[in-house]
Amino acid sequence: MVRLITHNLLAxxxxxxxxxNFPLEFKDVQVELRDAEFxxxxxxxxxxxxxxxxxxxxxxxxxxxxxxLELPEMLDDDFLKSLHHVLLEIHxxxxxxxxxxxxxxxxxSNGIPNMLLAEHEIG
Amino acid sequence: xxxxxxxxxVDDKPEIYEDNHVHDVYDQIxxxxxxxxxxxxxxxxNFLATIPTGWIGLDSGTGNGKYLPLPLERPGSIRxxxxxxxxxxxxIAKTAGGVIRDVVWGDILGYGWRTGAFDYAISIATIHHLAxxxxxxxxxxxxxxxxxxxxxxxxxxxxxxxxxxxxxRTVPSNSYSSQNGQDVLVPWVLDQPSKESHQPxxxxxxxYHMFAKGELPGLVIKCAEQMGLCIGASSDxxxxxxxxxxxxxxxxxxxxxxxxxxxxx
Ligand SMILES: [Zn+2]
Numbered sequence: 001m002v003r004l005i006t007h008n009l010l011a012x013x014x015x016x017x018x019x020x021n022f023p024l025e026f027k028d029v030q031v032e033l034r035d036a037e038f039x040x041x042x043x044x045x046x047x048x049x050x051x052x053x054x055x056x057x058x059x060x061x062x063x064x065x066x067x068x069l070e071l072p073e074m075l076d077d078d079f080l081k082s083l084h085h086v087l088l089e090i091h092x093x094x095x096x097x098x099x100x101x102x103x104x105x106x107x108x109s110n111g112i113p114n115m116l117l118a119e120h121e122i123g
Numbered sequence: 124x125x126x127x128x129x130x131x132x133v134d135d136k137p138e139i140y141e142d143n144h145v146h147d148v149y150d151q152i153x154x155x156x157x158x159x160x161x162x163x164x165x166x167x168x169n170f171l172a173t174i175p176t177g178w179i180g181l182d183s184g185t186g187n188g189k190y191l192p193l194p195l196e197r198p199g200s201i202r203x204x205x206x207x208x209x210x211x212x213x214x215i216a217k218t219a220g221g222v223i224r225d226v227v228w229g230d231i232l233g234y235g236w237r238t239g240a241f242d243y244a245i246s247i248a249t250i251h252h253l254a255x256x257x258x259x260x261x262x263x264x265x266x267x268x269x270x271x272x273x274x275x276x277x278x279x280x281x282x283x284x285x286x287x288x289x290x291x292r293t294v295p296s297n298s299y300s301s302q303n304g305q306d307v308l309v310p311w312v313l314d315q316p317s318k319e320s321h322q323p324x325x326x327x328x329x330x331y332h333m334f335a336k337g338e339l340p341g342l343v344i345k346c347a348e349q350m351g352l353c354i355g356a357s358s359d360x361x362x363x364x365x366x367x368x369x370x371x372x373x374x375x376x377x378x379x380x381x382x383x384x385x386x387x388x
Contacts, residue, residue, distance in 0.1 A: 001217055006204055006225045009179070009241070013234040022237050034223060039199040045177010046202075049242070091223070112213055115229035119138060122233065 001111040002092040007058050008051055010106075010113065012099035014121050020101040023054035026061040029095035029108075036088040043080050043087075047071070059086045131306040131330055137254040144308065144330035145252040146208050151327060152311050153187075153211035166375050167247060168193060170278045170382060176200040178242035181269050183231045183262075184208075184249025188216025191224045198222075203245075206231065231262050234269075241269050243276040248378070251281040251332045254306070256342075259332065263346045272365055273387040279343075280380045284333045287377040304335045339379045340372045357386040364388065 012021035052071045059067055066082040097106045097113065104121075107114045133140050171193040174180065178201045182190055185205030192198065205216045205226040213226045229235050231249060244266045253259045266277050284305055308328040347354050353366030360366060365387050372381040 001223055001225055003225055005179070005202065006227065009204070009236050010227070011235060011237040011240075013236075036223070037199050041176045042200050042202070043177070045175065046179060047177075049179060049240075051237070110214070111217060112210070112226055112228050115227055115233060115235035116208075117230075117233060122230075 002097075002108050002113045003088055004055060004058050004062070004090060005046075005087040006113070007092075007097070008055050008087075010097070010115065012102060012104055012106075013115070014099065014102050014104045014117060017099060017102040017104070021099055023051065023058060024097035024099055024106060026058060026092065027096050027098055027105075029062055030093045031062050032091045032093050033089055034091055036084070038081070038084050040077075040080050040084075043083055044075060046087075047075070047083075055086065059090075062090055062092060064090060128307050128309050129328075131308045133254045133306060133330075137258055140254050140330065141252065144254075144328060148311065148327045148329045149186075149209040150211050152313065153209060153215065155313070163190060163193060164247075164280070164375055164378070166373075166380055166382075167245065167278065167280065170245070170276075171201070171203075172196065174201045174243055174276070178202075179240075180204070180243040180245065181206060181236070181241045181266075183244060183246040183266060183269075184252075185216050185226065186212050186248075188213075188219030188224055188226065190245060190247065191216065192220030192222065204241075232258065232265060234265060236269055238268060239271045239275065242271055242274065243278075244270050245278045245280075247278075247280040248282065250279060251334065252330060253332065254330060256303075260342055260346050263342055264350065267346060267350060267352075267367065267383075267385065270385055272385055275385040277383040277385075278380065279339065279383075280378050281334045281339055282331050283374055283377055283379045284335055285374060285377070302335055302338075304338050305333045307331050307333055334379050336374075336379070339381050340369055343367070343369065343381055343383060352385075357388045360388065 010024055056067045064086055072079055092108055093111045095108050180203040182203050182205045185207045188205045191203050191205050206229050207213050208230055210228055217224050217226045250259050250262045253262055309331055311327045313325040313327055344354055347367050353360045353364055356368050368384045370382040370384055
């Protein structure tokens with residue numbers, strides 16, 4: 001599934017596209033919300049690895065504006081609940097992701113992102 | 124009697140050979156493959172059981188996603204993202220263990236991640252499907268690049284020439300002398316032959332490179348050297364820099380495995 005936790009890791013890998021190739025930009029998305037089990041220990045451990053601005057922007061692209069622009073210093077329960085929802089409960093089922101640098105389009109179908117490249121596009 | 128393993132010759136461009144003898148086969152056998160393989164090997168279960176809470180990992184060649192739910196004692200405490208070439212297998216993997224999983228359709232030789240994005244990576248029974256030593260080495264390099272430079276952990280499993288006595292497979296006997304492993308085709312019986320209709324059974328041949336003893340750590344060392352990494356424990360190097368340590372390597376149930384840790388000092 002393309003949840004924002006996955007999106008925060010994905011980068012363009014077309015041959016020669018090595019800078020400004022993250023984050024990919026969501027386009028024409030169909031989103032579904034599904035409950036996931038809340039695990040604050042996971043979130044606290046995971047927060048340092050998040051590219052925060054990319055996550056905030058991606059959340060806005062899929063219609064969620066609950067995250068603050070800066071990662072707060074106090075990780076209270078309200079914040080962790082919002083973060084949990086953004087990372088793990090928003091599912092992009094259909095649509096695409098576009099590279100900000102080379103504009104390659106990675107399609108999303110049936111909840112699965114297609115990161116395959118043609119042989120001549122592989123670096 | 125099960126059809127036996129035969130020697131293989133990679134007689135095409137490797138990526139085309141893999142399309143015909145690996146990717147197409149998995150797409151066709153996906154549903155059956157899924158129902159027959161579910162038990163995690165102990166080394167893999169232990170590796171994932173010791174991953175700290177909050178870490179994120181990559182399962183490169185996830186297949187039906189059977190490792191995505193691990194560790195079962197701490198569900199949701201770590202998150203493993205499954206990558207595979209087979210869309211039919213990913214359709215199964217995306218709900219592995221009855222919970223929604225994160226899966227990505229891609230090639231293990233691709234590099235669709237920001238550098239060092241993962242804390243850990245596993246690649247189980249996957250790299251042996253690559254048809255040249257160079258491609259197998261690239262696959263190892265992708266794993267080393269995908270994990271954190273300072274603490275990334277990696278576990279790789281591949282098929283061994285040395286097969287378990289309990290395994291149903293017989294390997295062509297000349298293979299035991301090989302230092303470089305052995306290329307084989309392994310039959311998958313899709314339909315049993317039918318006596319009534321006189322239909323022959325349909326058998327698909329999957330390509331494997333069976334690894335020789337020492338070949339897998341050899342590949343890791345070659346790869347680390349080309350990447351300019353120190354090889355060994357960080358305490359063995361006074362100068363500082365980037366390195367990779369082989370934590371363990373060995374043989375388990377017809378497979379060779381190697382566990383690695385990246386470090387920065
Ligand atoms: Zn690009």
